[in-house]
Amino acid sequence: MALIVVPTAAQAENETIKGTLEKIDGDTREPVAGVTITVELDGDIIGTASSDDSGDWEIPVPGAGTYLVRLEVDTLPDGVALTDPERSELPSVSVRNNQNKTARFNLGPGLESGVGTWTRVSSLFVIGLKFGAIIALSSVGLSLIFGVTGLVNFAHGDLVTLGAVLAFLFNASPIGPGWHVLIAAIPAILLVAAFGGLQEIGMWRPLRRRGTGLVSLIVVSIGLSFVIRYVVLVAFSGLPRPYNDYAIQNDIQLIGITTVPKNLVIIAFTVVVLGLVGLFLIKTKLGTAMRAVADNADLAESSGIDVSRVILVTWIGGAGLAGLGGVMFGISEQVQWDMGAKLLLLIFAAVILGGLGTAFGAMLGGFVVGVAVEMSTLVIPVEFKQAIALGILVVMLLVRPQGLLGSRERIG
């Protein structure tokens, strides 16, 4: 589908090429000043500039065209280097009429000694755990819902988005009460949980009763995901926005690990929540019933378990957890209309890895996927990060489809 935007012709006024130089180190971003950028056209230097204290630079160019933009590597300060040393030059930056074109140079920490590597590895590990925590929270619901109903819910990622967006409504939105994000999270999670319950009662249950096949249900969930996603887009707009709280934090050092406090809080909080979920599943009657239904619905029913009630509770709880995951995700990064959709394939990877249908599998899978994805950047280019999760998913499905903790009979 063509998404080509035809530029409107206007009188040529100010065309410039600009950019911001930041050193990106894991989760932290630091502006880099005093670096020289040069712009050339057909071999002739058109202009140069030096990045200011905010890392910004801008060079006017004589009109629309294709230019060469070069970062003068010897002007980089100590400890800062291009993440890809081959790309100190961008040979074809095209500028349209009246455009202030942005050119990016990715900078990161320079060559490190052994200590620096540990910092990087440990920092990435923590980020991985945090990301894994978010994935784990979002995955438990999907796994359990599959377990008790057999449905692979393609709209689950959008429940994550809903959690984040609703919390935004109560937190940073101009039309909301402006509560602290941790307070705002409460109505957000409750609303998403209620939405999950509503879906089950209003749609999934009647469809199951009708005998609608699983394939059809999957397609219905895809349609639903589009509805949720694009309604959110209309309501929230495409711009990513942060919460009022915890948006930017400074590094702290804890036992030799450099990270931001919210990462540690997210990890700790998630572990507690998942621990409670685990206890619920093992120790309470309802939780045990859930596991029984997920394992074998017919058997569970004949032992007197009210399967419908269990399914409803699973939907409410699963949705609520996804909503919580969304709030955590929003705190960790920003709130965006498609944040959950982007997470969906990672959630699938986590659930497949751990075992579709088991909650503990989803938790384990979530953390493993998170750590694997983040730490993979040590050895492979950042642009392939997501591909790692997808690779895990594919390999697991081929080698051991029931996942690490699932039982063989499920996949037949």
Next chain:
Amino acid sequence: MPSDVLSSVPHEPGVAKPDPILVVGEVRRSFGGLRAVDVDHLEIQRGTITSLIGPNGAGKTTLFNLLTGFDRVDEGNWHLDGGALVGIPSFRVARKGVVRTFQLTKSLARLTVLENMMVAAKDQVGESFWGALFGRWRHIEAANEIRAIAALERFGLAHMQDEYAGSLSGGQRKLLEMARALMVDPEVIMLDEPMAGVNPALTQTLLDHISALRDDGKTVVFVEHDMDVVQEISEWVVVMSQGRVIAEGPPASIAQNREVIDAYLGLRHGETA
């Protein structure tokens, strides 16, 4: 008469038959520590009707699945007319001449009755991709259609040939499954509980059809629970319990076999009630 051939065979589990078409040796299958099938030796006499009975969970359907390639053995070997079948995928087993039906009738619902029959026909070049595009398959199709309609008439389904199989009644679907199995022109037909869920009024018809299959020279093996049915048409009975073959013999001898009775009552050999 086939029953005469077997009259001299001793009534022991795993006994050899005078002219076996299927010879099963040492077939084992476990599920998570549970021995589902644990057969030492079993032979099926050519051209007879053999029924396979036993309490629930005895391993009868599992044995069916293993012999026809629908499940993988842990260890074992078996031969059809001397040719080894172990490790052969299910569709090839069917092509070699062993066709099985299923407990829950599997009619191809959105195909017509006639299409159900036609898809079963063997050796139709049009079924390969290139054959479909460039091969001359129409005359084979015409010949198959004649055979198919004849078979449908025999089973009393010819008037339904253009109906969707999914719109047939349960009993009609059983008949269709049997007719369809015939189209594959098999040597051995293995019926998994052919009477299950069938209206008692239809039972005799089905029994007559099964006998007719034997009269055509086919070897029939079927799993059954109803002892009256077993008594009526079986020439030989094989009893399984807990994965093992515990008894063999003509129907009359089986009914009085102590071990068989115990097995059905859930007692193990040696225990007393």
Next chain:
Amino acid sequence: MDWSKILIDAGRAAIGVPAAAYAISAMGLNLQFGYTGLLNFGHVGSMLVGAYGLAITVDRGGPFWLGIIVGIIFALILGLLLGIPTLRLRADYLAIVTIAAGEILRLTVRSSWAAPVTKGIFGIQRFADDFFDVNPIPAGLYGIGRFRFDERTVWVMLLGWGLVAVISLFMWKLIRSPWGRAIRAIREDEDAALSLGKNVFGYKLQSLMVGGAIGALAGMFLAIDQQNVTPDAYIPLITFYAFTIVILGGPGTLLGPITGSMIFWFLFELLDGVMTTLIVDMELPVLSAFDATDVGPIRFALFGLGLMWLMVFRPQGIFGSREEMLIDAQ
């Protein structure tokens, strides 16, 4: 509301190049999903490899016709690589693995690692000059009143719908043959098909490959029309468009993909026109919360609703028979 303009634009969309290309794409998916029952959520991947196969070949100096062949071969290889390990998985697992495979393809093609060949994020442009050079239609506008197209578009449309016709004939021959019947049997019940001696795995693989090759042709066609391949044009959304079209027209029917595509694009354009008029031109107070940029997303949300409605109330689509659906014991 200028209904004549809205309807004419919608009409143009119904017979335009995207409609033809998506009809082709849907025909490929229809073979896999409609006739064989394979839940291939990575269909966009075959469109991607087809388009890139063509673009890369021409970009490296090869002739256009060779590019077409390369694109098709890529799709066949993709079908093989994808199918061999995954076709034994059941439907929902197959859905997940195919969507993952499609995304892996997109991320790979997009990467700087592959950029020497695929030009990464920027993609490849202007590889279809040969195609347009042989356009015999003299320059000018063709059509009636506002319902007209220029000679370039007419050329692409003619070839596009011509290709639709050729592929339809091909599908007709296939489906009516014993091969087609075996495929449908597999869709109904794999175990039954196995017990009748059909090589289910082999058939599924063939279906995946042939359907993929058809999808590749669709991808190539879209790319030719825009003289552009970029990785981010091949996202899962495209697969879901194709699914909607297949289901709308009627899965497992010959005309379904074609009518589905025409109706789909007609509605898409219609909605666009109506909503733009309502929201932007008429400035109704009740709709004041929305603006022009919301038209697209609202359209997508309605598309999602439409898909849900279809699956629940009319899964057999327009051309499918209700009886068949009632019988579907899935």
